[in-house]
Amino acid sequence: AEGPPLEIAGLVKRFRGGFLAVDDVGFTAQRGQVVGLLGENGAGKTTTLRMVAGLLRPDAGTVRAFGAPLGPGSPALERIGCFIEGPGFLPHLSGRRNLELYWAATGRPRRDARFDEALAVADLGGAIRKPVRGYSQGMRQRLAIAQAMLGLPDLLILDEPTNGLDPPQITALRGVLQRYAAAGRTVVVSSHLLGEVERTCSHVVVMSHGRVVAAGPVEAIAGEATELVLTVTDVPAAVAAV
Numbered sequence: 001a002e003g004p005p006l007e008i009a010g011l012v013k014r015f016r017g018g019f020l021a022v023d024d025v026g027f028t029a030q031r032g033q034v035v036g037l038l039g040e041n042g043a044g045k046t047t048t049l050r051m052v053a054g055l056l057r058p059d060a061g062t063v064r065a066f067g068a069p070l071g072p073g074s075p076a077l078e079r080i081g082c083f084i085e086g087p088g089f090l091p092h093l094s095g096r097r098n099l100e101l102y103w104a105a106t107g108r109p110r111r112d113a114r115f116d117e118a119l120a121v122a123d124l125g126g127a128i129r130k131p132v133r134g135y136s137q138g139m140r141q142r143l144a145i146a147q148a149m150l151g152l153p154d155l156l157i158l159d160e161p162t163n164g165l166d167p168p169q170i171t172a173l174r175g176v177l178q179r180y181a182a183a184g185r186t187v188v189v190s191s192h193l194l195g196e197v198e199r200t201c202s203h204v205v206v207m208s209h210g211r212v213v214a215a216g217p218v219e220a221i222a223g224e225a226t227e228l229v230l231t232v233t234d235v236p237a238a239v240a241a242v
């Protein structure tokens with residue numbers, strides 16, 4: 001059997017001025033898991049995922065995918081789909097055309113069920129044939145998620161995918177991600193909302209101030225994470241919500 005879809009160890013990123021945004025971060029995502037990267041704004045989730053995706057060079061640490069080191073030219077890259085930074089869609093082209101161009105750029109066959117299945121996730125109805133410049137933030141967000149899923153990659157990485165989605169769309173995305181992992185694939189998804197992670201994920205990695213402060217199956221971590229999140233984030237808002 002091959003190694004885990006994602007295995008991170010000792011990841012470090014120090015920004016100019018010496019600020020340690022990611023400090024010795026490690027975790028593993030296994031087949032069939034939806035792993036939630038949970039943490040307050042600034043905890044280092046995006047920086048971690050950018051290093052995993054090769055958008056940012058780590059100062060130290062290793063990223064392995066499917067048992068082999070991940071880097072430029074790794075064959076494993078073809079099995080990974082990412083939505084970390086908003087893709088720059090061509091505004092005058094339709095959502096469908098944008099995704100077709102992206103698909104063609106990856107050198108895959110013109111007609112493929114894996115294209116249509118991923119496209120359906122965007123759930124844009126007739127708007128899929130209209131120019132992206134008329135899309136709302138939520139519509140662009142769904143198109144970006146669908147783009148990351150084109151080809152149905154074995155490992156799907158999404159940074160805060162629920163931004164700009166309304167509650168029914170968040171519920172729909174939750175079902176999509178859970179079914180995706182249940183089919184034997186793997187999802188890594190970041191969020192700053194504990195409730196969202198509890199409802200969506202099978203496993204949780206809690207980050208705070210650049211470090212992993214807790215990790216494990218969602219049942220084991222939920223109570224602990226509540227305390228951790230409440231101590232490290234915006235406590236007045238949390239209290240007001242009670």
Ligand code: ATP
Binds near residue numbers: 021039047
């Ligand atoms: P958010 O939900 O706000 O994206 P996050 O957990 O993803 O939060 P990061 O975006 O990884 O956090 O940011 C971690 C810290 O690193 C923040 O304090 C941020 O200001 C800082 N940071 C991120 N990118 C850079 C950069 N390019 N240069 C300097 N500092 C950065």
